[in-house]
Amino acid sequence: MSTLISKRQKRALSHTALYFVLGLIAMIALFPMVYVILASFRTDYEIFKYALPFSKNTIIPVEWTMGNYREIFDKFQFATPLKNTFIVVGILVPINLLISSLAGYAFAFFNFKGKKLLFSIFIVSFMVPIDSIALPLYSFIASLGLVDSYWALILPSVSSGLAMFLFTQFFRSLPESLLEAARIDGASLIQVFIKIVLPLSVPVIITAGLMIFVTEWNNYLWPLLVTRSPDVRTIQVALAYFKDEHETFWSFIYAASSISAVVPVLLFLPLQKYFVQGVTSSGLKG
């Protein structure tokens, strides 16, 4: 009897310890975000005043204000970069998902000459972030006369090796028999894809879509290079200009940063169940 209790106590104890560790890490993960969001509701004066010595008002606002948000939208037209980013992402994500899933379909279900080589080209392409090829890419886009347009932001990201990889791995986990029809009759190929494969692929579509969205939303160097006029600037570029031109207005940076940080979170939280499924099905098991 006594050993039973001690065993149960031991489990409870180890659970408590586990929650403690998990909670501690969660605080570290959340702190910078919470700090920024809280700071966005206060004036510069207040942030400086309560910085030292440490008190609860170092972090929590004394007087809450929406002034920073009003200012960045009224004075600095923050709505324009927000709109631009949504337009770019809105065009890019569906196109990217479509062409990546088609390629994944081919890699998962067909055998063809040069398959290995082609697949490795895709893999190499996603190991190389856009930053490292920004330079020649810029010359290329400039030679097409596309600098300072939405196209300059969209075209280089229309195809992503990572999305293609996720789709391929997911399709490979689907039962063979579902796809026999596609192999026998060429005409039904697209039908099978639309009617059978895609409906089964919701988790991976959401996962890949979220990853493309977050990458694009957070893309910094490339938009900075190819957008010159405020009309096409994206959110991260607008943020960078804030810092250069208005270095002293910390609270504006905090407000704009909060908007930048919160949008992906709002998208991610309701979809996170699918996201985990999508990553898990990426075939990275064992």
Next chain:
Amino acid sequence: MLLKIAPYLLISPALVFILVFKIYPIISVVAGSFIRRGELSVRTYEILFGDRVFWNAFLTTLKMNAVMIPLQIVISLILALLINNTIKGVGVFRSIYYLPVTMAISVASVTWGLMMNVNNGVFNSLLSLIGVPRQGFFTDPNQALWCIVLMATWKGCGYWMMYLLAGLKGVDTAIYESAKIDGAGYFTVLFKITLPLIRHAMLFVLVANTSANMLLFAPSKLITEGGPQNSTNVLMYEVYKSAFRNGNMSRAGAITAILLLLIVLMVYLQFKLMNRGEEDA
């Protein structure tokens, strides 16, 4: 006939974009670094190899990554192992740990720059609580690089955790049970059973993490501008400065080529290392 060409048709849109906007730029950047005034030449490299700024950036990049890559892999693995526990509410923690990933590197840089400000940053406020004197952080040449490592680790680990978690979820739990019955301790199970079983996920994370971190330069640009005393001047920031501040495209191209070569070399070694593990297992 249609079935023969079908896969090529399906791949072609994606392939065209990859070739035009990814592969072609990579090739042209490498090729461009060997051309000087319209002629084939290695002069750009000769100048580069005699340049102390370049070597300093080279060493800084290696120093930063020698710490950052192992640190991020170990922390991500610990997070994945913690999250793989089947206790109540673990999903909430998983989401929270992923949140820093969704923050833009530019926003994270600016935020950490403000939080670690010498005069009124919240980190110094917190340190004053436990009696630690004011720290320089990004303004101290001995601390700046490690502050960047800290920030990047905070931001990056949730992402790699997800892939490692995917690997762990694929491991049959019956294996753990039988190992427990055999009396194997936690670390024996971890190193002898779990890690070898998730080596595909590990390899993916290792390779992707290496290429991402070797090219990280947003904090150097946004917080420290390579300083203080060039202590955070990494190769990728050199590329950025050469190309877009000094207009020296051939120098930028040469450094990019060296960076890519360095990454390929590291990835090759990682493959070798992991495959040797496979033969042993």
